[in-house]
Amino acid sequence: MLVIHDKSAIRKLVASWQAQGQRVGLVPTMGALHAGHISLVRQSRESCDRTVVTIFVNPTQFGPSEDLALYPRALQADCAMLEDEGVDAVFAPPEGSMYAADHSTWVTVDGLTSGLCGASRPTHFRGVTTIVSKLFHIIPADEAFFGQKDYQQATVIRRMVRDLDLDLRVTVCPIVREPDGLAMSSRNRFLTAEQRQAALVLSRALGDVSQMVGEGATPDDCRKFLEHAIGSEPLAELDYAAIVDADTLGEIRDFSRPAVAALAVRFGATRLIDNILLPPSG
Amino acid sequence: MLVIHDKSAIRKLVASWQAQGQRVGLVPTMGALHAGHISLVRQSRESCDRTVVTIFVNPTQFGPSEDLALYPRALQADCAMLEDEGVDAVFAPPEGSMYAADHSTWVTVDGLTSGLCGASRPTHFRGVTTIVSKLFHIIPADEAFFGQKDYQQATVIRRMVRDLDLDLRVTVCPIVREPDGLAMSSRNRFLTAEQRQAALVLSRALGDVSQMVGEGATPDDCRKFLEHAIGSEPLAELDYAAIVDADTLGEIRDFSRPAVAALAVRFGATRLIDNILLPPSG
Numbered sequence: 001m002l003v004i005h006d007k008s009a010i011r012k013l014v015a016s017w018q019a020q021g022q023r024v025g026l027v028p029t030m031g032a033l034h035a036g037h038i039s040l041v042r043q044s045r046e047s048c049d050r051t052v053v054t055i056f057v058n059p060t061q062f063g064p065s066e067d068l069a070l071y072p073r074a075l076q077a078d079c080a081m082l083e084d085e086g087v088d089a090v091f092a093p094p095e096g097s098m099y100a101a102d103h104s105t106w107v108t109v110d111g112l113t114s115g116l117c118g119a120s121r122p123t124h125f126r127g128v129t130t131i132v133s134k135l136f137h138i139i140p141a142d143e144a145f146f147g148q149k150d151y152q153q154a155t156v157i158r159r160m161v162r163d164l165d166l167d168l169r170v171t172v173c174p175i176v177r178e179p180d181g182l183a184m185s186s187r188n189r190f191l192t193a194e195q196r197q198a199a200l201v202l203s204r205a206l207g208d209v210s211q212m213v214g215e216g217a218t219p220d221d222c223r224k225f226l227e228h229a230i231g232s233e234p235l236a237e238l239d240y241a242a243i244v245d246a247d248t249l250g251e252i253r254d255f256s257r258p259a260v261a262a263l264a265v266r267f268g269a270t271r272l273i274d275n276i277l278l279p280p281s282g
Numbered sequence: 283m284l285v286i287h288d289k290s291a292i293r294k295l296v297a298s299w300q301a302q303g304q305r306v307g308l309v310p311t312m313g314a315l316h317a318g319h320i321s322l323v324r325q326s327r328e329s330c331d332r333t334v335v336t337i338f339v340n341p342t343q344f345g346p347s348e349d350l351a352l353y354p355r356a357l358q359a360d361c362a363m364l365e366d367e368g369v370d371a372v373f374a375p376p377e378g379s380m381y382a383a384d385h386s387t388w389v390t391v392d393g394l395t396s397g398l399c400g401a402s403r404p405t406h407f408r409g410v411t412t413i414v415s416k417l418f419h420i421i422p423a424d425e426a427f428f429g430q431k432d433y434q435q436a437t438v439i440r441r442m443v444r445d446l447d448l449d450l451r452v453t454v455c456p457i458v459r460e461p462d463g464l465a466m467s468s469r470n471r472f473l474t475a476e477q478r479q480a481a482l483v484l485s486r487a488l489g490d491v492s493q494m495v496g497e498g499a500t501p502d503d504c505r506k507f508l509e510h511a512i513g514s515e516p517l518a519e520l521d522y523a524a525i526v527d528a529d530t531l532g533e534i535r536d537f538s539r540p541a542v543a544a545l546a547v548r549f550g551a552t553r554l555i556d557n558i559l560l561p562p563s564g
């Protein structure tokens with residue numbers, strides 16, 4: 001497995017594969033890899049001839065009061081995991097190489113980014129879409145893999161790809177969970193034992209909502225249930241509980257179209273997100 | 283010469299050329315072609331193995347009160363000119379095919395777009411950078427050609443290409459002028475005979491400024507001279523007269539670095555722009 005730090009080197013490598021007719025899969029990550037990331041790598045290995053994983057803790061998707069400095073970095077351990085998985089190349093650019101001092105170009109997706117995580121993280125998605133479009137230009141993959149855990153992010157990236165005529169397929173892979181239901185996240189390591197236990201409220205409440213929809217509950221019932229469930233956990237502080245259209249992320253009045261139930265909850269300084277797809281019912 | 287209306291067809295054609303190792307040049311235009319555009323085509327034909335010209339009157343770069351509906355369309359005449367020039371393919375997408383009804387992704391360049399034309403056309407450059415990045419994705423050319431007449435546009439596109447790691451070279455070609463000095467523009471056809479004559483004030487004043495710099499004038503002297511020159515022409519209404527840094531488009535106090543003198547002037551409803559590069563002096 002090649003670990004490449006230089007943009008033109010990874011570009012040349014990918015071009016050489018594509019010149020041989022090989023399909024290239026891309027898994028963009030911020031490192032601190034866990035089983036969720038690995039599921040994306042395996043999906044890419046199944047669908048593509050070559051798999052590139054990028055590891056870059058992107059400063060522009062962190063707000064001024066967020067955890068950029070604390071975000072876990074573990075390049076060596078990450079590379080060891082990826083080598084075991086048969087990844088072909090890791091692109092890990094140095095921090096200073098991705099943004100010029102006078103960087104001033106941004107890719108923004110309006111509408112989809114204003115609610116949910118965008119409400120409390122107003123510049124987050126601009127940072128995500130900008131770095132992802134840069135990575136797509138450096139590594140013009142045939143297919144890119146994202147996790148459903150970051151549902152809004154995946155939806156925003158799909159929209160960006162469509163709107164900007166980017167020539168690649170976006171594949172969104174299912175959430176990978178701990179045996180007790182907690183969604184895998186690089187931020188889980190920040191939880192105390194008590195918070196870790198309390199954090200099960202997310203997946204439990206989302207599972208309950210999924211069942212409620214089958215039993216005829218309205219979106220409003222479901223949202224209230226989520227708020228109540230999170231409110232009942234003393235260590236949890238609700239950021240949002242939302243039941244939205246799966247494509248537009250807009251508010252809904254019934255479950256006639258695919259929907260998603262999404263939660264963002266703080267445990268101390270650690271903010272966790274989780275979601276569940278709700279197929280049309282009734 | 284192929285005239286292609288479909289995104290995936292032009293994409294396939296360009297890919298087939300590049301698979302054979304041919305360099306592809308791209309000349310993005312809004313049609314209504316004149317000798318300025320043709321100079322870009324000729325430059326592309328000289329530097330590249332294949333040349334694609336795009337013709338698309340991009341609605342998102344026109345403001346609500348601007349001349350989108352009136353902008354000249356002349357696809358047949360344009361194609362005849364391009365065929366004579368040995369262009370390989372024209373990409374002319376239908377109006378509805380470039381923006382979905384719920385299009386919501388924008389590429390923006392901050393800073394560089396706030397002054398000069400950006401001051402009176404606040405959404406113009408967002409439209410330009412968005413359509414140009416779309417065209418770069420549909421036609422991943424090796425080199426793209428823009429005219430210096432739209433100096434701010436060329437500077438903004440260069441910055442976008444750098445910031446988003448787009449893998450192509452941007453070449454800016456000199457302004458092509460009528461024999462009497464008027465910069466070629468698709469909008470010149472809207473001028474009355476009197477306005478056409480009066481419009482010579484732009485190139486004349488810029489030429490004078492270039493000489494003044496050689497004689498030791500300050501940027502402030504030059505700006506005042508331009509304002510006075512335009513002010514002396516009864517049919518001309520000044521939008522801006524600016525002497526700015528050639529790279530940052532910021533204000534300057536001396537001519538120690540490359541600069542540009544730029545004018546935007548209205549003649550009735552027709553807005554013309556022109557500029558001249560001012561090499562460092564002194």
